[in-house]
Amino acid sequence: MTESYTPLVVRDLHKSFNGNPVLEGLSLEAHVGDVITLIGSSGSGKSTFLRCMNLLEIPNEGDVIVHGEPVKFCVKRGERHPADWKQVERIRGKLSMVFQGFNLWAHMTLIGNVIEAPVHVLGLSKKEARERGMALLERVGLADRADYFPAQLSGGQAQRGAIARALAMEPEVMLFDEPTSALDPELVGDVLKVMRELADEGRTMVVVTHEMDFARDVSSQVIYLHKGQIAEAGKPGDILEKPGTPQLKQFLGPRF
Amino acid sequence: MPINFYGYGPRLLEGALLTAELAVLSLILALALGLLAASAKLSRSGPLRVLATIYSTAIRGVPELVLMMLLFYGGQIGVNMLTDRINAWAGTDYFINLNPFAAGVITLGVIYGAYMCETFRGAFLAVDSGQIEAAKAYGMSEWLAFRRVRFPLMMRHALPGLNNNWMVLLKATALVSIIGLTDMVRIADQATKATHLPFLFLIPVGLGYLAITTVSEIGVAWLRRRYDTGFNTDGA
Numbered sequence A: 001m002t003e004s005y006t007p008l009v010v011r012d013l014h015k016s017f018n019g020n021p022v023l024e025g026l027s028l029e030a031h032v033g034d035v036i037t038l039i040g041s042s043g044s045g046k047s048t049f050l051r052c053m054n055l056l057e058i059p060n061e062g063d064v065i066v067h068g069e070p071v072k073f074c075v076k077r078g079e080r081h082p083a084d085w086k087q088v089e090r091i092r093g094k095l096s097m098v099f100q101g102f103n104l105w106a107h108m109t110l111i112g113n114v115i116e117a118p119v120h121v122l123g124l125s126k127k128e129a130r131e132r133g134m135a136l137l138e139r140v141g142l143a144d145r146a147d148y149f150p151a152q153l154s155g156g157q158a159q160r161g162a163i164a165r166a167l168a169m170e171p172e173v174m175l176f177d178e179p180t181s182a183l184d185p186e187l188v189g190d191v192l193k194v195m196r197e198l199a200d201e202g203r204t205m206v207v208v209t210h211e212m213d214f215a216r217d218v219s220s221q222v223i224y225l226h227k228g229q230i231a232e233a234g235k236p237g238d239i240l241e242k243p244g245t246p247q248l249k250q251f252l253g254p255r256f
Numbered sequence B: 001m002p003i004n005f006y007g008y009g010p011r012l013l014e015g016a017l018l019t020a021e022l023a024v025l026s027l028i029l030a031l032a033l034g035l036l037a038a039s040a041k042l043s044r045s046g047p048l049r050v051l052a053t054i055y056s057t058a059i060r061g062v063p064e065l066v067l068m069m070l071l072f073y074g075g076q077i078g079v080n081m082l083t084d085r086i087n088a089w090a091g092t093d094y095f096i097n098l099n100p101f102a103a104g105v106i107t108l109g110v111i112y113g114a115y116m117c118e119t120f121r122g123a124f125l126a127v128d129s130g131q132i133e134a135a136k137a138y139g140m141s142e143w144l145a146f147r148r149v150r151f152p153l154m155m156r157h158a159l160p161g162l163n164n165n166w167m168v169l170l171k172a173t174a175l176v177s178i179i180g181l182t183d184m185v186r187i188a189d190q191a192t193k194a195t196h197l198p199f200l201f202l203i204p205v206g207l208g209y210l211a212i213t214t215v216s217e218i219g220v221a222w223l224r225r226r227y228d229t230g231f232n233t234d235g236a
């Protein structure tokens, strides 16, 4: 076993778009079972930070180390690129992402979505992937919706389905980008419940969220981003109850 | 009572077969070229984008008839220049006659590839980028993501336009008679001139085109259903 490796380490990450710096030196360490929540106002760089972790954005500087394996970069014509896309694909397979807009593949049934990457990326047999996929759909309460298409699901169902799709990869770390922000208020609870269960069973998760109750109850660490920098980080009890910076006080609202 | 075609019946059928073959082969070439050119246009590589843009713009801006003559006669001259060189160098005496059928397929394929390119390009752009992103996020390679996600989602948007291009291509096959191919229009023309009975020959020709489009409509309807899966959700 390689238990000794940290699932995800990010070191001194910088990212700019067209010369505008968006992330300025962010670091993070997710150990097994950690739930790290990223909070911050709109435009502070939460999504970009998350997307750098699975290389949907290529950081201009800094390291991403997944399960002890640093992503290799090279510089071509002054621009930084991954040196080995095969490595990137492999690493992405270990970091399942759940999107704000679900992004379920519209032309596949729910179970088709769940088994797609396990079959075609991990090389599982259809039969095995299906068995595992059905068990996951059962877990998120969607066994009876397996043969529905995404367009036939409610937002909450679609997001729980997307979580099942993420789980099917048996990822090292799950990345969530505001998974409940696109949902009607009455559907948020079901999705958060599933996420709480995942946290309870010791999954390693990095979650961008505006759900402060979730952040308070579930996280092992809260990171507050402000203008592309980590303004505060620590235990939720400290960060959310005794905010140090005026920005975080303002962000958390009238209580402070 | 069998209709008397004055002995042109079998040739008319041969012409119809040639039209169908020409159309189908040109379609396959046009789809392949269109897909390639659209991918080039949407690629990150500057030179590829420029090349594909020149191709689709230049071809679509010139009449089919002119292009066909240009490619056929120009092509023959090009081939001749090449064989002359080889002959001069090797002391041989080769001559390659450009096959009009192949020339027809290539010309129509190249021309309609430019139209297909635009249809594909628009359809690729209409695909929700989040779906592609999800494919990448789950470790799919470019090719796998293309095959499993980008292409099937794109086809739904492309089908109406592709079908339209196909109809125009089918009718443009009649132009090949100018480069010496005896398609069904050319046979009907010859027969009409000989017998002075235009309706006798031109109505069957019209029906021949209709037969081809009818068969293709069935195929298109099948493709529509296939690529509409998951979108047209009232039925499931």
Ligand SMILES: Nc1ncnc2c1ncn2[C@@H]1O[C@H](COP(=O)(O)OP(=O)(O)OP(=O)(O)O)[C@@H](O)[C@H]1O
Pocket: A017, A018, A022, A040, A041, A042, A043, A044, A045, A046, A047, A048, A049
């Ligand atoms: N592809 C891009 N091109 C240019 N600028 C971008 C791009 N993606 C993000 N940005 C910019 O980077 C900054 C951070 O964006 P990001 O989406 O990471 O913020 P966020 O914290 O997730 O905000 P929100 O809470 O609204 O989702 C913003 O100013 C945004 O305009």
Ligand SMILES: [Mg+2]
Pocket: A046, A047, A048, A178
């Ligand atoms: Mg965001």
